[in-house]
Each structure stands twice: as structure tokens, then as C-alpha cells.
Amino acid sequence: MINWDEVVGHQTVAARLKSMLSAGKIPHALLFAGPAGIGKSLAARVVSAGILCSSDQDKPCGQCHSCRLFSRNxxxxxxxxxxEGATIKIDQIRLLKSFAAxxxxxxxGRVCLIDNAELMTVQAANSLLKLLEEPPPGFVFILVAGTGKPLLPTILSRCWKVQFHLLPAQVLEDALIQKGYAPEAAAVAARLSGGRMGKALNLLAPDGLALRNMAAQMLTVLQKDDMTAIWAETTRLAGLEAKDIIIVLEFFLYLLRDLLLIAGRYSEQLIYNIDLTRQLAGLVPFWPEKRSMAAMAAVKNTIRALEANANARLALEELLILLKDCPEEGE
Incomplete structure (x- = not known):
């Protein structure tokens, strides 16, 4: 059964959309925009079901014939x-026009939900524009788009925009615990997810913290006076896909941040990797503030280089050597 209880957070947005559904005043074109993994697509499905719902009460009711059909797809x-593949193609919009007729x-009424709308080709977007300019009676478009690629200004101008934001860690943590996850695991996933429910659930999957744990191993290896271990670590990391290497380095930044917080005796509520607090505390002497800050700068430079398609092996070799030789206090 699909209903508003499935949507985590976004209370202000949800209240506005519920009010519009109750009043029967939904614009013919909505744009749900915001970062990936925060629940935009789920909210769009709930609104779609609500538009089609036949109940006079809260929409979607989850009980009427329409809602039962919707729940069964x-x-x-x-x-x-x-x-379809990497883009939404013009042939898909042509089929949509047939559906709209x-x-x-x-x-x-009828509803079309276009997920990842920013991935429409220019031809598809221009074809959709004609439908948005002259929508069929009772037809509602809901476009869901991330932040990576802008939509055509002509499409944006014809949509009522609903902005979704990253969720607070505590909201995510509470929601994950309600889903049955252990409190400590939920806390770690919520803090590392950056406010994204989708990412938090991925982190809670089996081996979901594997890349984070590789970043933690980097910290341990770098404190040893053993270049053989460092070269082995380089080989291990270079064997990953470029996107996974970047994720490992992003987790490494989180770990360095936590080391600074632990060294400064800040509240545990600010620490992301709370399951590694004891391990990180033991590494604090090797990562004083000056070394940690220099390491963070080096890691950020390497991430930028990898995003620009630098050679992963060479970039990692240079990074690990820099991290090994980062200046200590007083140097």
C-alpha cells in the first residue's frame, strides 16, 4: 500500500502537496528537484497515486480500486x-503522446511520472515541451530531476517546482531504526549518507561499508614505516573502478575529519564513523592537526584529478607518498 507514511522527512513539502491534493488544485506540470537518494521519486509516486485516488478523504487512501491498482503497478x-540506457529518448516521448491522447x-485524470528527467535528450525535451504547452485535459506531468544536469529553461518555466533538500542525520537515523536496523548501524549509515536515505540503505546492505573499511585500512597502513605495505595498498585501490576509488577517498576525508574532532575532544554527536571511534583514537598521535589538514588537501586534489580522468594508478601512488610524508607539528 502506498501512502505518505513511506516518505521520510520533507514535512513542509509533504504538507503543501497534501493540501493541494485535498483541494484538487494540482498544477498540470510539477518538477521535483533535489540531490539523488533523498526520496523525490518516492514522493512523486505518492503524489501520482493521490491524483488518481478516488477517495474523498486523505489522498492516496491506499484502499480504493485506483490505489490498489497503483500499488500493483x-x-x-x-x-x-x-x-533507456543513459538517456530518455524521443521515441519514449512519442509513446507518451499516444498515452496522452x-x-x-x-x-x-491521468498522470505521467518522468524519473531522471534531466537525462532527456534535447530532441526528447523539445518534444515533451509541446505536450507541456498544450496539456490534455486532466493530465498531470511529474518530472523528477537531480542536480547534475539542468533541464531546458523552456521546460523549467512550465513546471511548478518542488525543491527537496538533504535530510538531517537524526531524522534518517530514527527512520532507519523504525525500519528495524540496529541503532549503532543506523547511526553510522545516517551520518555517512550525507542526508540521503538511498545511500544510507546501501551502506546498511551486506558489505555496504566495504569501501569505508578500505579507507580505514589506508589510515592504518600509512602509520607504518613499511613502503611495501603502501605499494600493496596502492595496487589494491588501483584495482577498483574509478568511481569506487573516489568513494574510498571521500570516506578517507570523513575519517580525517573524525580524527580532528576526536583529537579536539569534540562531542561524539559530531563524529561520522562512531563505530570506529576507539580505533581512530589510537591513530590520533600519528595524525596531528597539521598533518591531517595537509592530507585532506592532498586527497581533495586527487579526487579532482580522478574526476578529470587522470591515471588512477599514478594518482594513487603520488597521493600515498604525499600522505606518508605529510608534515607533522613543528615541521
């Missing part, structure tokens, strides 16, 4: 467009 008045079969 079998609603004839709902269309979902997602990228039909009359409602069950509900009083």
Missing part, C-alpha cells in the same frame, strides 16, 4: 518514464 491511467480508464 497496474494502473491504466499512470505512465512511468525512466531512462487516450481517455482515462479508471480515474478522473
Amino acid at each position: 497496474a494502473h491504466p491511467d499512470f505512465s512511468l518514464l525512466v531512462p 487516450l481517455t482515462p480508464a479508471v480515474s478522473s
Whole structure:
């Protein structure tokens, strides 16, 4: 059953959308925008079900014939467009136009949800624009878009924008505990997720912390006076895909940040990797403030180089040597 209880956080946005549904005043085109993994697509599905819902009470009710069809992904008045491969293509928009020409079969209107709308080709976006300019009666478009690539200004100007934001760590932690996850695991995932429920759930999956643990091993290896171990670490990291190397380095930055907080005796509430607090405390003498700050700068430079398609092996070799030789206090 699909309902608003599934949407975590975003209370202000949810209240506004509920009010619009109750009043029957939904714009013909909505744009749900914000970072990935924060629940935009789920909220869009709930609103879609609410538009099609036949109840006079809270929408979606989850009980009416329309809601039951929607929950089974079998609603004839709902269309979902997602990228085919890397993009949403013009042929998909042409099929949408055929769907738009039909009359409602069950509900009083129809809805099309376009997920990852920013991945439309220019041709697809221009074709959609014609539908947005002259929408069929009772037809609602819901576009869901991330922050990586802008939509055409002409499409943006025809949509009522709903902005979604990253979730507070405590909100995520509480929601994860309600889902049945252990409190400590939920706390770690919520803090490392950066406010993204999707990422938090991935971190809680089996081996979800594998890349974080590789970053923690880097810290341990670097404190040893053993270049053989450092070269072995370079080989291990270089064997990952470029995107995973970047994720490991981002986790490494989080660990360095936690080391600074532990060294400064700040509140544990500020620490991300709370499950590693004892291990990190033992590394504090090797990572004084000056060394940690220099290391963070070096890691950020390496991430930028990898994002620009630098040779991963060479970039990692240079980074680990720099990290090994980062200046200590007084140097």
C-alpha cells in the first residue's frame, strides 16, 4: 500500500502537496528537484497515486480500486518514464503522446511520472515541451530531476517546482531504526549518507561499508614505516573502478575529519564513523592537526584529478607518498 507514511522527512513539502491534493488544485506540470537518494521519486509516486485516488478523504487512501491498482503497478491511467540506457529518448516521448491522447480508464485524470528527467535528450525535451504547452485535459506531468544536469529553461518555466533538500542525520537515523536496523548501524549509515536515505540503505546492505573499511585500512597502513605495505595498498585501490576509488577517498576525508574532532575532544554527536571511534583514537598521535589538514588537501586534489580522468594508478601512488610524508607539528 502506498501512502505518505513511506516518505521520510520533507514535512513542509509533504504538507503543501497534501493540501493541494485535498483541494484538487494540482498544477498540470510539477518538477521535483533535489540531490539523488533523498526520496523525490518516492514522493512523486505518492503524489501520482493521490491524483488518481478516488477517495474523498486523505489522498492516496491506499484502499480504493485506483490505489490498489497503483500499488500493483497496474494502473491504466499512470505512465512511468525512466531512462533507456543513459538517456530518455524521443521515441519514449512519442509513446507518451499516444498515452496522452487516450481517455482515462479508471480515474478522473491521468498522470505521467518522468524519473531522471534531466537525462532527456534535447530532441526528447523539445518534444515533451509541446505536450507541456498544450496539456490534455486532466493530465498531470511529474518530472523528477537531480542536480547534475539542468533541464531546458523552456521546460523549467512550465513546471511548478518542488525543491527537496538533504535530510538531517537524526531524522534518517530514527527512520532507519523504525525500519528495524540496529541503532549503532543506523547511526553510522545516517551520518555517512550525507542526508540521503538511498545511500544510507546501501551502506546498511551486506558489505555496504566495504569501501569505508578500505579507507580505514589506508589510515592504518600509512602509520607504518613499511613502503611495501603502501605499494600493496596502492595496487589494491588501483584495482577498483574509478568511481569506487573516489568513494574510498571521500570516506578517507570523513575519517580525517573524525580524527580532528576526536583529537579536539569534540562531542561524539559530531563524529561520522562512531563505530570506529576507539580505533581512530589510537591513530590520533600519528595524525596531528597539521598533518591531517595537509592530507585532506592532498586527497581533495586527487579526487579532482580522478574526476578529470587522470591515471588512477599514478594518482594513487603520488597521493600515498604525499600522505606518508605529510608534515607533522613543528615541521
